[in-house]
Amino acid sequence: MKMYEKAPAKINLMLDVLHKRADGFHEVEMIMTMVDLADRLELSELKRDSIIISSQAGYIPLDEKNLAFQAARLIKDRYNVRSGVHIHLDKRIPVAAGLAGGSSDAAATLRGLNRLWRLGIPVQELQELGAELGSDVPFCVTGGTALATGRGERLTPIANPPQMWVILAKPPINVSTAEVYGRVRAGNIAVHPSALRMQQALEAGDFSAVCEGLGNVLEDVTLKLHPEVQQLKEAMLKLGADGVLMSGSGPTVFGLVSKHSKVARIYNGLRGFCKEVYAVRSLS
Ligand SMILES: C[C@](O)(CO)[C@H](O)COP(=O)(O)OP(=O)(O)OC[C@H]1O[C@@H](n2ccc(N)nc2=O)[C@H](O)[C@@H]1O
Numbered sequence: 088m089k090m091y092e093k094a095p096a097k098i099n100l101m102l103d104v105l106h107k108r109a110d111g112f113h114e115v116e117m118i119m120t121m122v123d124l125a126d127r128l129e130l131s132e133l134k135r136d137s138i139i140i141s142s143q144a145g146y147i148p149l150d151e152k153n154l155a156f157q158a159a160r161l162i163k164d165r166y167n168v169r170s171g172v173h174i175h176l177d178k179r180i181p182v183a184a185g186l187a188g189g190s191s192d193a194a195a196t197l198r199g200l201n202r203l204w205r206l207g208i209p210v211q212e213l214q215e216l217g218a219e220l221g222s223d224v225p226f227c228v229t230g231g232t233a234l235a236t237g238r239g240e241r242l243t244p245i246a247n248p249p250q251m252w253v254i255l256a257k258p259p260i261n262v263s264t265a266e267v268y269g270r271v272r273a274g275n276i277a278v279h280p281s282a283l284r285m286q287q288a289l290e291a292g293d294f295s296a297v298c299e300g301l302g303n304v305l306e307d308v309t310l311k312l313h314p315e316v317q318q319l320k321e322a323m324l325k326l327g328a329d330g331v332l333m334s335g336s337g338p339t340v341f342g343l344v345s346k347h348s349k350v351a352r353i354y355n356g357l358r359g360f361c362k363e364v365y366a367v368r369s370l371s
């Protein structure tokens with residue numbers, strides 16, 4: 088038997104850090120939404136008790152470091168599943184980009200194995216399992232648009248963004264999420280983006296207000312480490328994006344555009360100096 092799952096990328100429309108917690112994680116307030124750029128997973132049942140990961144992408148781990156492997160092992164152990172699975176990952180989301188590619192693969196694995204092995208695990212329990220794998224995984228289990236608090240695992244669904252285009256550009260640099268959080272000084276953040284304001288903009292379907300409400304306190308850290316991310320933001324704005332922000336801990340920058348007529352100009356302009364550029368729709 089085979090199951091197929093799509094694993095979409097996320098962007099953070101706003102991300103605020105409130106304080107560092109005793110467990111080393113940071114208390115955050117974020118609004119995340121999915122975009123129409125997705126990995127594809129094919130999950131095939133194996134009679135023997137093993138987990139096999141394969142992918143056309145040569146640049147991701149295929150062993151127990153792969154988040155899809157970890158998700159499969161977790162669900163197998165927790166529910167005493169004897170059979171195995173072969174998971175083929177058709178990677179389309181850029182890796183280590185701030186787009187939660189690995190987290191979304193893990194979430195899609197939890198959803199897919201729940202169906203493949205007919206486990207009947209309720210969504211909330213899948214999210215709790217997801218939280219053991221990473222802070223972004225619970226959101227990726229359900230997707231949509233949500234306010235995420237705690238370390239990112241406490242979710243409140245909110246209205247999807249109005250129809251818009253999202254242009255994503257990933258510069259060829261590596262950013263460590265742990266390092267970026269490690270450099271944040273919550274007490275020194277000058278301007279905190281407002282979750283309430285973004286939530287109201289989304290509920291009202293007000294595209295301009297969504298653009299005005301964009302904010303990510305991790306930007307300051309990543310931009311200092313990698314000035315090319317700032318240059319990419321400026322280029323996107325110059326080319327006509329209505330709103331521009333870095334996603335997660337970076338380095339991907341996204342631009343929001345309401346008019347389709349602007350998309351080709353921005354896409355082509357960025358392709359001149361950035362190899363990984365995507366123009367997609369927000370998922371609603
Ligand atoms: C930057 C975001 O992607 C925005 O959505 C998330 O906050 C991070 O999500 P993630 O990559 O799933 O993060 P995890 O794999 O759970 O954690 C990676 C590292 O980031 C730091 N981390 C992560 C989340 C959080 N709320 N506080 C943290 O300090 C921790 O040092 C942790 O060791």
Ligand SMILES: Nc1ncnc2c1ncn2[C@@H]1O[C@H](COP(=O)(O)OP(=O)(O)OP(=O)(O)O)[C@@H](O)[C@H]1O
Binds near residue numbers: 152154188264336
């Ligand atoms: N299924 C997977 N897909 C991509 N990367 C994976 C996967 N499993 C493990 N990894 C490893 O995880 C690391 C982060 O990759 P990923 O694409 O998930 O980052 P990200 O988009 O920055 O995630 P986030 O936004 O959740 O911080 C990479 O170094 C990669 O080797």
